[in-house]
Amino acid sequence: MKPIDALLQVLREEGVTKVFGNPGTTELAFLDSLVEAADIDYVLGVHESAVVAMADGYARATRRPAFVSLHIAAGLANGLVGLLNASRSRTPLVVTAGQQDRRHLAQDPMLSGDLVGLGRAAVKQVFDVQHAHDLPILLRRAFLRAVQPPAGPVLLTLPMDLPAEDADVELPARSVVAPLGPASDISQAAEVLRTAQRPAIIAGDGVGRSDAVAELVTVAEALGASVYHQPLYDGIDFPTEHPLYEGMLPGTHAGIRDQLAGHDVVFIVGCHAFMPHHYTPGSPIPQGVRVVQLDSDLAELGRNFPVAPGLAGDIRTTLVELAKQLPTAPEGRARAIGARTAARRAEMDASALARYGSAPLDPLAAAHALAAGLPENAVVVEEAITTGVLLRQVLRQSRPGSYIHTIGGGLGSGIGMAVGTRMGLGTRPVVAALGDGCTLFGLQGLWSAARHGVPVTFVVLRNGEYRTLKETLDGWGSRTTHTGQYPGLDLGQLEFTKAADFFGVDAVRISSAEQLRQVVAAAGHRDGPLLVDVPISGHRAEGRA
Incomplete structure (x- = not known):
C-alpha cells in the first residue's frame, strides 16, 4: 500500500468523513488523492483560524476527533490560536502541517520552517514524520493520543514528497482501548x-x-x-x-x-x-x-x-x-436553595424585560430576547464576552451540548465553530452569539458558511468597542475612568450587513428587542446562513453621562 493510500485508509477507519483545511503546494498530493475518495469531503476555509475553529465545533458535535490539514509554517502559525483554544477546551483534533520537500530541506527553501518548535506549545504532542513507513503508525497513534484524557489536538508534520513516495507501507489495524473505570476510594x-x-x-x-x-x-x-x-x-x-x-x-x-x-x-x-x-x-x-x-x-x-x-x-x-x-x-x-434561585431568576428576567425597547438595545435586554427566542432544541455558540456573561444568566438550558464556548481566550472562533457545529449536528438549529470585536477576528468564517450553505444564525451584538477592557480599566480606578478616554479600545459603528453581503450571506438589522426574539425563533427554519446585526448600547464610565 502506498503512503497516500494508507493515509486515506486510516482516515476512513477512524471515522473521518470531512477534512477541514486551507491548502498549498505541500498538500497537492493529498488533494489529488481526494478526487477518487468520494466518501471524504474537503471543507475549505479561507483562513486557518476559521479552519481550526470549524474543526473544533465539528469534533464537539460528533464526539469524534476532527481532521485538519494546514499548509507549512505560515498556515500552522495562522491556526495556532485555534489550536490553543482546542487545547484549553480539551477538543480532540488530528492536525497535519505540510513541510517542504525533504530533498532540499537542508537548503532552507522558501516555505520551510520549524513546524515542531512552532506547534509544540499549542498541542498535546507533535509527531515529525520523516519516513513513509512511519506515517500509518504515527497517524494511528495521533488519533489515540487526541482522545486520551486530557483530550486535545495532536500535530503531525508531513513533508510534501512523502505521501506520494513510491514505497510499500504496512497498515496497522485500528486499536480498541477500553475506557477508564470508576475511581477508587x-x-x-x-x-x-x-x-x-x-x-x-x-x-x-x-x-x-x-x-x-x-x-x-x-x-x-x-x-x-x-x-x-x-x-x-x-x-x-x-x-x-x-x-x-x-x-x-x-x-x-x-x-x-x-x-x-x-x-x-x-x-x-x-x-x-x-x-x-x-x-x-x-x-x-x-x-x-x-x-x-x-x-x-x-x-x-x-x-x-x-x-x-x-x-x-x-x-x-x-x-x-x-x-x-x-x-x-x-x-x-x-x-x-430552590427558593433562592427562583427568586434570583425572576428578578433577572424582570430587570431584562423592563429594559426592552428600540435599538440600540440594552445589553441585558438583547441577551434576554436572544435567549427567549431560541427554538427548543437550539445550540448556542457564544463568543460575546461582556454580553455573553449576561446571556449565561438568562439562558435556561438542560440538554447537554446546547451551549458551546471556548475557554482558550483566542478571539475569532465563534463564526467558524458555529459552522462546524452545525455541520456535525445535522439538523439542530445553531445560533451564534458574537461580539463585534470577536466577529472581526473571525470574519472569514462567513465565506465557508455561504460556500457550504450552512444554516447558522449569526447574531452580532454590536457596541462598537472593546467593552470588557474598558470595564476592567474602570475596576482598576485608572485614569481612563476619570477622563473618559480609552486609547485603542473603540471600533466605531461598523456595517456588518455590508460585510455579510460581501461574503454572500443574507443579513438583517434589528430595531427592537421583540424583533430580535422573532428572528432568533425562526432559526430552525432557515436553509442558509443569516447575519443578524444588533446595535447595543455602549460602555459608560461611572459618573459620566
Whole structure:
C-alpha cells in the first residue's frame, strides 16, 4: 500500500468523513488523492483560524476527533490560536502541517520552517514524520493520543514528497482501548459528602465532555447541594434551569472564595483548577473548607489546593457509584436553595424585560430576547464576552451540548465553530452569539458558511468597542475612568450587513428587542446562513453621562 493510500485508509477507519483545511503546494498530493475518495469531503476555509475553529465545533458535535490539514509554517502559525483554544477546551483534533520537500530541506527553501518548535506549545504532542513507513503508525497513534484524557489536538508534520513516495507501507489495524473505570476510594469521598452540612458542587467542563450531566444531577439532588458552573464554562455541565443551580463562579480567586464562603465541603468535578481570569491574592478555597475532587486526568488532583480525597477515574461511572452510597438529603436544604434561585431568576428576567425597547438595545435586554427566542432544541455558540456573561444568566438550558464556548481566550472562533457545529449536528438549529470585536477576528468564517450553505444564525451584538477592557480599566480606578478616554479600545459603528453581503450571506438589522426574539425563533427554519446585526448600547464610565 502506498503512503497516500494508507493515509486515506486510516482516515476512513477512524471515522473521518470531512477534512477541514486551507491548502498549498505541500498538500497537492493529498488533494489529488481526494478526487477518487468520494466518501471524504474537503471543507475549505479561507483562513486557518476559521479552519481550526470549524474543526473544533465539528469534533464537539460528533464526539469524534476532527481532521485538519494546514499548509507549512505560515498556515500552522495562522491556526495556532485555534489550536490553543482546542487545547484549553480539551477538543480532540488530528492536525497535519505540510513541510517542504525533504530533498532540499537542508537548503532552507522558501516555505520551510520549524513546524515542531512552532506547534509544540499549542498541542498535546507533535509527531515529525520523516519516513513513509512511519506515517500509518504515527497517524494511528495521533488519533489515540487526541482522545486520551486530557483530550486535545495532536500535530503531525508531513513533508510534501512523502505521501506520494513510491514505497510499500504496512497498515496497522485500528486499536480498541477500553475506557477508564470508576475511581477508587469512592467510599471515603461519600463519607465526606454525607457529613457535609452546607455542601457545594463545582461542575467543570469535564462533566459535559464525559456525558455525565444526568449523573451529576443525581448526586447533587442526593446531597441537596448548591451547584455552580466553573468560570466561563465551555458547555452544559449542569442544567441551568435546575432549582439547585446557583450560576457561574466569578473569574477571580477572591470572587470564588466569597461565593464558597458559606459552604463546609466543596465537590469539584471535571474542572481544570478554576482557571481564574484576573489575579487576586490567596486561594479560591475559603479557610476550613474541605475539598473532594474528581477528574479523569490524574494531574488535576490537588494541582492548586489540597484535596481529601482526590478521585482519578471516569467521571460518569464514578458518579454512578458515588450516588449509590449517598442518602437522601434533608428536604429543607434543597427547598431553601430552590427558593433562592427562583427568586434570583425572576428578578433577572424582570430587570431584562423592563429594559426592552428600540435599538440600540440594552445589553441585558438583547441577551434576554436572544435567549427567549431560541427554538427548543437550539445550540448556542457564544463568543460575546461582556454580553455573553449576561446571556449565561438568562439562558435556561438542560440538554447537554446546547451551549458551546471556548475557554482558550483566542478571539475569532465563534463564526467558524458555529459552522462546524452545525455541520456535525445535522439538523439542530445553531445560533451564534458574537461580539463585534470577536466577529472581526473571525470574519472569514462567513465565506465557508455561504460556500457550504450552512444554516447558522449569526447574531452580532454590536457596541462598537472593546467593552470588557474598558470595564476592567474602570475596576482598576485608572485614569481612563476619570477622563473618559480609552486609547485603542473603540471600533466605531461598523456595517456588518455590508460585510455579510460581501461574503454572500443574507443579513438583517434589528430595531427592537421583540424583533430580535422573532428572528432568533425562526432559526430552525432557515436553509442558509443569516447575519443578524444588533446595535447595543455602549460602555459608560461611572459618573459620566
